[in-house]
Amino acid sequence: MSGLTYHIADRVATITLNRPDKRNALNGALVRELREAFARAEADDHVKVIVLAGNGKAFCAGADLEYLQQLQQNNYEENLADSRELMQLMEEMYTLPKVVIALIEGDAIAGGCGLASLADLSYAVPAAKFGYTEVRIGFVPALVSVFLVRKIGEGRARELLLTGRLIPAEEAAAYGLINKVVPAEQIRAHVAAVAQSLCNDASANSLKITKQLVRTALDQQLPAALETAAHLNAETRQHPDCRKGVGAFLDKQKPSW
Template identity: 75%
Template sequence: MWNMPGITYHIADRIATITLNRPEKRNALNGDVVRELREAFAAAAADDTVKVVVLAGNGKAFCAGADLDYLQQLQANNLEANLADSRELMLLMQEIYSMEKVVIARIEGDAIAGGCGLATIADLSYAVPEARFGYTEVKIGFVPALVSVFLVRKIGEGRARDLLLTGRLVTAEKAASFGLINETIPADKIRDYVQQVAFSLCTDASANSLNVTKKLISAALENPLTEALESAARINAETRQHPDCRKGIGAFLDKLKPDW
């Protein structure tokens, strides 16, 4: 386990847990925290002992968006400085979204603005019923620019317009009905539940298959139908040659459980 000023990083049972650790600031984001998150996710991506990543928040909030002091600082930046800063957040989101390993968000409190963005880009997101979700940027004269790219893909244009234009907060139950998160789990059970989901991914699925499946989903969203199908056919053929596929099919035929 190692700590940075804004996050903690811990590995156990092939699961890397990255925890936002600014409870006194409701785990709000600033430039330093974004850079720390990028470093932690890069470490997990490069570590062959890690198969699944869990993103969590310490304290009563998952992440309340941008830090107020940070927002004040941005007012003094020129366009070039703000663009450089915005690209850091862009890279973090892109790196999480395209990461070869499965990312699970464990949301035990409010996920607002940038925090809701982190919940949006995770592969799987589970929240306590008490958590609230929302993209409140328009209420302070800002825009949910980066997250809009991911949110429209995830929940569709109509629901994305509802959340992004109104800036309203919704319950975890409503977020689940929109497809923003996967499920609500009681507060006293969510940690064990997420741990079990992560552990099951580690033991019941091939790392290569998880990686390739994530790429297939992205390609299906990004490419026209014909191109997506052609890409899927090629990936299908290539995966058949992968050692994981040979191992898994061999175990299936022998009525054994493969050791992933």
């Protein structure tokens, strides 16, 4: 049985973790399914925005208990291969040219909190809890630490990763871990509205290049980042989307994206 569902409507692909009895916990199979689902959405020209959600009371509770038990039996090479599979999922989410929105209607713990932090935009219900609890079971938040430091800064990342404490949604928003807390009865409509706004009001090429610019600003030293930005600026000016958008603006019309 598949650990997720995949649905497309109005240019939005919704990937829903679908292991509610396991609190949508991650295992090797689900990580592979997520990679396949994101690749499917990336390759589909009819998809402009991706929403990641969870079915049931939790968004994602981290690693599955049976999966953790299996990892105890693995040798170093097997664990390294497994770690690289999760690494590839995280890197693919981070570099995906399409916008990823996390719809968080329950707790996002450990690896689940990693998924939430890797999304471009994240919205959560007030009752959701967030945390990286790995140190409490003798593990380490190795892969997610690379991305979390970039997202919320070293000081706050140290606090969350070292203490392993769970924080409420409002605090997660104050830390910059998520974008906004939305009442439970409104969150699906809110995420749908954000997704449709991106689909209708922004160029797909511009969204892709803007995501690339944000990565460049973090990956390169200032002179190199500025040079890359200048080249991307020049290239974008020649793109059909830019010609279309500027033309519509000059004609006082709204471009159709």
